[in-house]
Each structure stands twice: as structure tokens, then as C-alpha cells.
Amino acid sequence: MVLNSYQNLLDICREDVFDLQQPLRSLPCAVTSPSARSNPDWEGSNASSSVGSAPPCLKRKIVVANFLPLNCTKDKATREWSFAVDDNQLLVQLKDGFPTDNEVVYVGSLNVQIDPSEQDQVSQKLFKEYRCIPTFLAADLQQEFYHNFCKQHLWPLFHYMLPVCHDKGELFDRSLFQAYVRANKIFADKVMEAVSSDNDCVWIHDYHLMLVPTFLRKKLHRIKVGFFLHSPFPSSEIYRTLPVRDEILKSLLNADLIGFQTFDYARHFLSCCSRLLGLNYESKRGHIGIEYFGRTVSLKILAAGVHVGRLESLLKLPTTISKVQEIKNIYRGKLVILGVDDMDIFKGISLKLLGLELLLERTPKLRGKVVLVQIINPARSTGRDVEEAKNEAVSVAQRINDKYGSANYKPVVLIDYSIPFYEKIAFYAASDCCIVNAVRDGMNLIPYEYTVCRQGNEEIDKLRGADKSSLHTSTLIVSEFVGCSPSLSGAFRVNPWSVEDVADALYGATDLTQYEKIQRHEKHYRYVKSHDVAYWARSFDQDLERTCKEQYSRRCWTTGFGLNFRVIALSPGFRRLSLEHFASSYKKANKRVIFLDYDGTLVPQSSLNKAPSAELISILNNLCNDTMNTVFIVSGRGRNSLSEWFDSCENLGIAAEHGYFIRWNKADEWEINSSGQCSEWKLIAEPIMHVYTETTDGSFIERKESALVWHYHNTDQDFGSCQAKELVGHLERVLANEPVVVKRGHQIVEVKPQGVSKGIVVDKIIQTLVNNGEVPDLLMCVGNDRSDEDMFESINLATSLSEHPAIPEVFACSVGPKASKANYYVDGCSEVIRLLKGVTVVSSQKDTASHSLVSSKDILEVVS
Numbered sequence: 001m002v003l004n005s006y007q008n009l010l011d012i013c014r015e016d017v018f019d020l021q022q023p024l025r026s027l028p029c030a031v032t033s034p035s036a037r038s039n040p041d042w043e044g045s046n047a048s049s050s051v052g053s054a055p056p057c058l059k060r061k062i063v064v065a066n067f068l069p070l071n072c073t074k075d076k077a078t079r080e081w082s083f084a085v086d087d088n089q090l091l092v093q094l095k096d097g098f099p100t101d102n103e104v105v106y107v108g109s110l111n112v113q114i115d116p117s118e119q120d121q122v123s124q125k126l127f128k129e130y131r132c133i134p135t136f137l138a139a140d141l142q143q144e145f146y147h148n149f150c151k152q153h154l155w156p157l158f159h160y161m162l163p164v165c166h167d168k169g170e171l172f173d174r175s176l177f178q179a180y181v182r183a184n185k186i187f188a189d190k191v192m193e194a195v196s197s198d199n200d201c202v203w204i205h206d207y208h209l210m211l212v213p214t215f216l217r218k219k220l221h222r223i224k225v226g227f228f229l230h231s232p233f234p235s236s237e238i239y240r241t242l243p244v245r246d247e248i249l250k251s252l253l254n255a256d257l258i259g260f261q262t263f264d265y266a267r268h269f270l271s272c273c274s275r276l277l278g279l280n281y282e283s284k285r286g287h288i289g290i291e292y293f294g295r296t297v298s299l300k301i302l303a304a305g306v307h308v309g310r311l312e313s314l315l316k317l318p319t320t321i322s323k324v325q326e327i328k329n330i331y332r333g334k335l336v337i338l339g340v341d342d343m344d345i346f347k348g349i350s351l352k353l354l355g356l357e358l359l360l361e362r363t364p365k366l367r368g369k370v371v372l373v374q375i376i377n378p379a380r381s382t383g384r385d386v387e388e389a390k391n392e393a394v395s396v397a398q399r400i401n402d403k404y405g406s407a408n409y410k411p412v413v414l415i416d417y418s419i420p421f422y423e424k425i426a427f428y429a430a431s432d433c434c435i436v437n438a439v440r441d442g443m444n445l446i447p448y449e450y451t452v453c454r455q456g457n458e459e460i461d462k463l464r465g466a467d468k469s470s471l472h473t474s475t476l477i478v479s480e481f482v483g484c485s486p487s488l489s490g491a492f493r494v495n496p497w498s499v500e501d502v503a504d505a506l507y508g509a510t511d512l513t514q515y516e517k518i519q520r521h522e523k524h525y526r527y528v529k530s531h532d533v534a535y536w537a538r539s540f541d542q543d544l545e546r547t548c549k550e551q552y553s554r555r556c557w558t559t560g561f562g563l564n565f566r567v568i569a570l571s572p573g574f575r576r577l578s579l580e581h582f583a584s585s586y587k588k589a590n591k592r593v594i595f596l597d598y599d600g601t602l603v604p605q606s607s608l609n610k611a612p613s614a615e616l617i618s619i620l621n622n623l624c625n626d627t628m629n630t631v632f633i634v635s636g637r638g639r640n641s642l643s644e645w646f647d648s649c650e651n652l653g654i655a656a657e658h659g660y661f662i663r664w665n666k667a668d669e670w671e672i673n674s675s676g677q678c679s680e681w682k683l684i685a686e687p688i689m690h691v692y693t694e695t696t697d698g699s700f701i702e703r704k705e706s707a708l709v710w711h712y713h714n715t716d717q718d719f720g721s722c723q724a725k726e727l728v729g730h731l732e733r734v735l736a737n738e739p740v741v742v743k744r745g746h747q748i749v750e751v752k753p754q755g756v757s758k759g760i761v762v763d764k765i766i767q768t769l770v771n772n773g774e775v776p777d778l779l780m781c782v783g784n785d786r787s788d789e790d791m792f793e794s795i796n797l798a799t800s801l802s803e804h805p806a807i808p809e810v811f812a813c814s815v816g817p818k819a820s821k822a823n824y825y826v827d828g829c830s831e832v833i834r835l836l837k838g839v840t841v842v843s844s845q846k847d848t849a850s851h852s853l854v855s856s857k858d859i860l861e862v863v864s
Contacts, residue, residue, distance in 0.1 A: 064205065091205070106130070254565070266301050336433070337356075340434075350396050400412050433474075476491035477491065478491040481496065490520035576826065582838075586778065619836050
């Protein structure tokens with residue numbers, strides 16, 4: 001049954017296939033006027049008729065955010081809209097990090113509602129003058145998407161607040177998620193209007209638009225997509241409570257590069273991908289990558305910066321200097337502590353005030369000398385929680401002022417109305433200390449802005465009473481739950497939930513020597529100056545280009561329904577093995593060698609009953625009874641279980657424990673790999689494995705005749721993986737002088753003798769056949785995991801080595817489409833059985849001459 005919330009996604013559910021090495025439909029180097037198309041037909045577009053088309057030489061950076069960086073006003077007399085770029089917004093400032101020959105186009109909503117009759121005119125104006133493409137969400141959709149779902153559900157959840165009260169309307173509402181999907185689809189359609197060539201890059205910002213990568217990837221397979229999360233990303237224990245957790249994760253993984261402010265947020269995201277989707281990740285040459293259906297999705301960890309030049313220019317304005325002088329006069333003789341926060345339940349304003357109250361209670365000498373100026377920016381959302389937070393802050397401030405204030409002194413000054421940005425700059429420059437006390441926050445650039453403003457200039461230094469030779473000072477108190485905290489090593493880091501901790505930090509800030517203030521400021525200023533917004537944007541852009549460059553050398557397929565849509569990237573020669581193709585080569589061959597893995601290849605990995613079915617036994621017997629065939633089961637399982645299961649297969653070869661034991665048929669004796677006869681190493685390895693088993697709940701040891709295997713697939717994924725990594729290192733150190741190798745496989749750690757692998761045993765079998773004059777002209781190998789990659793590599797090399805005669809046909813086949821050394825793949829175990837069953841009709845013919853009479857129709861009838 002299709003869920004109602006996905007009915008609007010039916011247009012992206014068609015399974016598709018494309019080849020990145022083949023030329024796709026070309027994109028015109030122009031963009032049509034906004035709203036001119038929603039589903040572009042690139043082949044039919046006419047660049048000459050496009051309105052506002054861009055010069056074809058320009059490469060585009062398409063910046064997508066919930067709101068456009070514009071200020072909007074409407075003249076009451078003329079009823080005309082006027083717009084102006086908001087230079088203080090990060091989205092505008094990041095342009096400085098892009099190459100000069102790039103054009104930047106913005107896609108997003110306006111912060112006002114435009115009448116539908118005016119939308120076309122406004123859209124044309126915005127694109128022509130500001131290179132902005134507005135989305136024009138309907139008022140009801142904007143309310144459900146932004147205010148209800150984003151602000152009332154995603155925002156609290158990403159800040160570690162779980163919805164637990166049904167009577168407050170906090171529980172997940174699928175209809176609101178449907179609005180979120182519709183809004184993201186509109187944003188994606190507008191982005192597609194802006195795309196002008198394959199070289200364009202799309203940079204999506206923040207949690208409002210986490211589904212946009214999926215919609216873009218479905219329509220434009222080669223599009224370069226980056227996503228940056230400005231908010232925190234919660235731990236997996238919090239995130240997994242979200243009912244649509246998988247859909248959002250899978251959509252983010254349709255981007256090429258995902259950016260986070262801190263390693264903590266990236267670590268939480270990786271943990272979610274591992275625990276919820278079972279994905280693996282690793283660091284290669286300093287870059288963290290997640291393997292997702294053959295694609296490597298890169299992660300970027302870099303905090304956003306501020307525009308230092310913009311702040312320095314604002315400091316030079318006469319209005320700013322005048323305001324600094326005014327603040328200095330008002331608070332002369334006082335130590336000014338500044339707080340600048342949005343009115344938000346997570347900013348910790350009340351906790352900050354309680355810390356000040358405790359400071360004044362403990363330290364009477366500071367009464368009358370310390371002033372906390374708290375600037376409260378207007379709330380970005382509405383709701384009872386926001387009103388309660390504001391009322392609480394006002395109440396605590398009033399209590400402090402009543403208790404410790406006087407006619408000429410107020411310990412707390414609340415500025416709870418909107419003020420111009422230059423006034424904030426003036427407060428930064430005039431304040432002795434800045435405190436950011438959020439209980440959970442994404443980045444928060446306030447400390448960076450404060451540091452730059454405290455650097456000041458010549459005019460401001462005069463107001464401070466300092467000369468040119470004086471060094472600048474600043475003091476920061478930062479919550480340890482704020483994204484900028486790791487980069488500010490000279491700040492007082494506090495736990496905002498501890499009022500005593502905040503009070504101690506406030507006291508420490510008042511008690512610093514001049515030398516300490518100078519040293520802390522210089523350390524912070526060097527970092528902020530070198531890691532500005534241009535550095536952040538440039539670094540992200542370079543990593544996006546690097547990531548996408550690696551993806552384009554592969555052959556890719558698209559598959560999946562709705563928000564489960566994904567791109568599968570495979571090696572250029574990797575293709576699905578069809579029964580018709582394999583049967584055709586099989587019929588022509590005179591000597592065939594077939595190697596088959598067992599678990600995950602002939603029997604599903606998830607199957608509880610691992611014994612072969614009667615059908616499988618019958619198929620193997622039909623293949624083995626053909627004198628032209630040599631068939632081997634090559635498995636990591638022990639020889640006893642394999643012998644028991646395949647007792648009725650007289651002519652089946654078995655290579656057990658990755659080739660440590662070999663038997664050519666049931667009548668033969670087992671051959672043992674002589675290089676692995678020594679087993680004293682087990683006395684060293686097993687006690688170590690036992691320690692890790694005791695300390696890792698769900699793990700166990702499998703004892704083979706030739707090897708020891710530590711399994712951790714039933715453990716906590718993160719802890720099991722961590723323990724496995726440590727176990728590998730531990731075993732490698734203590735077994736360094738032993739004739740064994742330590743290998744980490746799929747949720748296992750295995751210790752086995754040197755010279756034992758599936759690849760080596762395959763080489764041995766082929767060489768034996770060649771030496772006996774039975775030169776194969778068809779090799780087939782089917783497997784599903786890492787150990788089988790050794791087999792694929794061996795049979796591929798068999799065709800190129802000079803000591804081996806040329807083998808015309810090689811079928812190295814992986815079970816499941818994934819990155820592999822194989823040149824073919826099949827979808828699953830059932831497809832493997834279907835292939836083998838299909839060619840048994842050829843093997844069943846007793847007369848070799850009659851092989852050619854077997855038609856494809858006969859083969860398909862047997863399979864069906």
C-alpha cells in the first residue's frame with residue numbers, strides 16, 4: 001500500500017538507468033526566466049529565446065536556502081515592491097570564496113507573501129537585478145512546512161528536545177511531513193530552472209531542505225550537489241525517534257558532499273548511517289567518506305566564518321563610532337558583559353541571568369560595577385514555548401534589578417526590540433566580555449563577530465583611551481554545547497545547565513589580568529581572521545569539485561521509489577549478467593570451471609536454515625555430472641558441515657575454510673594446505689579474542705580447524721566496530737612473528753594461516769587443470785563478500801598471465817550491484833539459482849553434438 005504522504009512522489013518513482021561515461025542530454029548554457037518551466041526538456045530548450053540568460057562562459061554556483069538574502073518593502077502609495085540585498089547575511093558574504101568567473105544564483109523564499117498576480121513580475125525583477133529565483137510558497141504551505149514542521153518538530157528534535165506531550169500537539173504529524181515534501185519539491189524545481197550546464201554546482205543550506213538532493217538527483221543525474229547543515233545533528237538515540245528518519249538520511253546521501261560545523265555533529269550523522277542504514281565509512285587521505293551503493297559520499301567538517309572586512313568597514317562608520325562613544329559614556333566605570341541572542345528556548349538566556357544573580361550574591365564587591373547588557377533578537381518562530389522563555393527572562397531580569405539595582409544602576413539591561421546592525425557592532429566594540437550560554441546551538445557566530453570588533457580601529461581606540469601601541473583585549477564565555485566552542489581555545493567554556501559554572505566563569509572574566517586578556521584575544525583573532533567566511537566557502541567548493549570528479553569515472557544506475565530513490569555507481573565494465581548471455585557462452589565452451597561461494601550466494605545470508613535445498617542439490621548434480629564441467633564450492637565454512645550437506649553430490653569439488661582443505665570429489669581424500677599446518681598461534685590468539693568476547697555483548701568466537709573468527713554482527717554496531725578495530729591492532733602486534741594474517745571482514749575479525757585465501761585456492765585449481773591438459777575455455781566465479789574479491793581477482797588475472805593459455809570467457813559475478821572487482825553482477829541468491837538452473841538444460845544433454853540444438857526458449861522454459 002502506498003502511504004498518503006508519498007502520493008505526491010509518484011513522479012520520481014520510475015526506475016532508470018544511465019551511463020556517466022556516455023553523453024547525456026546536453027544542458028543549455030542559459031536559464032529561462034523564472035517560472036517558465038517546471039520540468040525542463042533540455043533537448044528542446046531554445047537558448048536564444050531565454051529571458052535573462054547568462055553568458056555561456058560563466059559557471060554557476062546555485063545557493064539554495066529557505067529564505068533569500070533580501071530585504072523586502074512595499075510602497076503604500078505606488079503599491080510597488082522594492083528589494084535590497086542584505087549584506088549582513090552569510091549567504092551573500094560566502095560569494096567572496098568563489099572564483100571570480102563564477103556566477104552566483106540564489107533560490108529561496110521571500111519573507112513576505114506576494115500576490116499571485118504579481119509573482120511573475122517580481123520573479124523577473126529579482127532574477128534580472130539580483131540573480132534570485134523565488135519559490136513563492138502558498139501561505140498555508142509556508143505555515144505547515146516552516147512554522148509547524150521545521151520549527152515545531154525538526155528544530156526541537158535537532159536540539160535534543162523530544163516530543164513527549166500529546167496534549168501540546170508536539171507528536172509527529174505525517175500531514176506536516178507531506179507539506180515538508182511538497183515544499184522541498186518546489187525548491188528543487190526552481191533549482192532546475194537555474195541549472196545552465198553540467199559544471200554548475202548546487203549548494204543547499206540547512207535542515208529545511210534535506211529532501212532537495214533526492215528530487216534534484218532524480219531529474220539531473222550528473223548535478224553536483226553539496227549540503228551544509230547549520231544546526232546541530234543529534235545523536236542516533238535522539239534522531240532515531242523521528243518516524244521519517246530513513247527517508248531523510250537517504251535523501252542527504254544523494255548529495256555528493258555533506259558539511260557539518262563540528263566533528264561531533266558529523267560523528268552523530270555517521271552513527272545514524274551505520275546504525276539505521278548499515279553503511280560503512282572510512283577516512284581516506286584525510287577525507288571521511290560513506291560508501292553508499294558504489295558512490296562515496298564525502299563529509300566536510302568546517303565551521304562557518306564571518307566577513308572580517310564587512311565588520312571592519314561597519315566599525316569605521318560615523319554612526320557606529322558615535323554609538324560606541326554613547327555606550328562608553330552610559331556605562332563609564334562599569335564592566336560591561338554583553339549577550340546577543342535570538343529569542344529562543346535553546347539560547348539559555350534565563351540560565352545566563354541566573355548565573356549573574358549568583359555572582360552578585362556571592363561577590364558583593366561586584367555589585368554596582370558589573371552590567372549585563374542582553375540584546376534579544378526577534379524570535380524566528382512563534383509558539384507558547386517562545387513566549388514562556390521571554391516572560392521568564394524578563395521576570396528574572398526584573399528580580400535581579402530589584403534586588404541588586406538602585407536608582408542609578410541596573411545590573412541587567414534588556415534590549416528586547418530590534419536594533420540596527422551597526423548598534424550591535426558598537427556594543428561588541430564597547431563591551432569588556434561577551435557570553436554565549438546556549439544549551440544547544442549550531443555554530444553561533446556572535447563570538448567571532450565580537451572578537452573582530454574588539455580589534456577595533458584608530459577612532460575606537462581613542463574612545464577607549466588607548467594609543468596605537470596598546471594591544472587589544474577581549475574576553476569570551478562560551479557554552480560547551482555551541483558549535484564554535486572547539487575553535488575558541490582561549491574562552492571560558494561552561495556547562496550552561498550549571499548556574500554555579502556560569503557564575504564562576506563570570507567571576508573569572510572580571511578577574512583576568514591585562515596580559516591574559518591580550519593573549520586570549522590575539523589567539524582568537526588570528527583564528528577568526530584566517531578562517532573567515534570566504535575560506536569556509538572556498539574550502540567547501542573545492543571539496544565538492546574533488547568529490548564529484550571521482551564519481552564521473554563510473555557507470556551508474558538510478559533506482560528506487562519515492563524518497564528511497566538512489567544512484568548506484570559501478571565500475572565502467574560492470575553490468576548485469578543475463579541468462580541468455582551466459583547460456584550462449586556456456587553452450588560453446590568445451591571445458592568449464594565454475595567456482596561458487598556458499599553463504600550469501602547459494603543460500604541467503606539472512607536464512608536461518610543454512611543447509612542446501614533439494615533444488616540446489618539437484619542443480620549441482622546436473623552440473624557436476626557433465627564431464628565438461630569442474631564445479632567447486634569455495635567457502636569459509638568447515639569441511640565437516642560442507643561434507644555433510646553435499647554428501648549426495650558425488651562429483652562436486654569442495655574448498656573449505658577458504659581453501660585450507662580441498663577435495664576434488666567425494667571419493668578423494670582431503671588435501672591440506674601444508675603452509676598452514678602450525679597451530680601454536682591459536683594458544684596466543686584465542687585468549688585475546690576471549691577477552692574481547694567477554695567485554696563485547698553479543699560477540700562470539702567461531703573455532704575452525706585452520707582459523708579463529710570473532711563475530712560481532714549481533715553487537716551494538718558502533719561499539720562492535722570500535723572493538724573490532726582495536727582487536728585487529730592487538731592481534732597484529734602479538735602475532736607479528738607468527739605465520740598468520742589478521743583480516744577484518746564483514747562484521748568479523750579472522751586470524752588464519754598465511755597463504756590461505758579463496759584467490760590462492762582458485763589459482764591452484766586452475767593450474768592443476770592446465771597441467772593435466774584440461775585447459776578451461778570458460779571460467780565462472782560467483783560470490784558476495786570481501787573474501788570473494790580474491791577469487792574475482794584471480795580468475796581475471798588468469799586471462800592475462802603468460803604461463804596460462806588464454807581463456808576466452810571469464811564471468812566474475814558479484815551477488816548484488818556494488819563496488820567490486822567482478823565484471824558482472826546478479827541481483828540476489830535467487831538469481832544465482834536461476835542462472836545455474838538455466839544452463840542445466842545444456843548439461844543434461846548426453847550428446848555433445850546436440851548442445852547446439854538447445855535453444856534459448858528451452859532454457860527459459862526450464863527456469864520458469
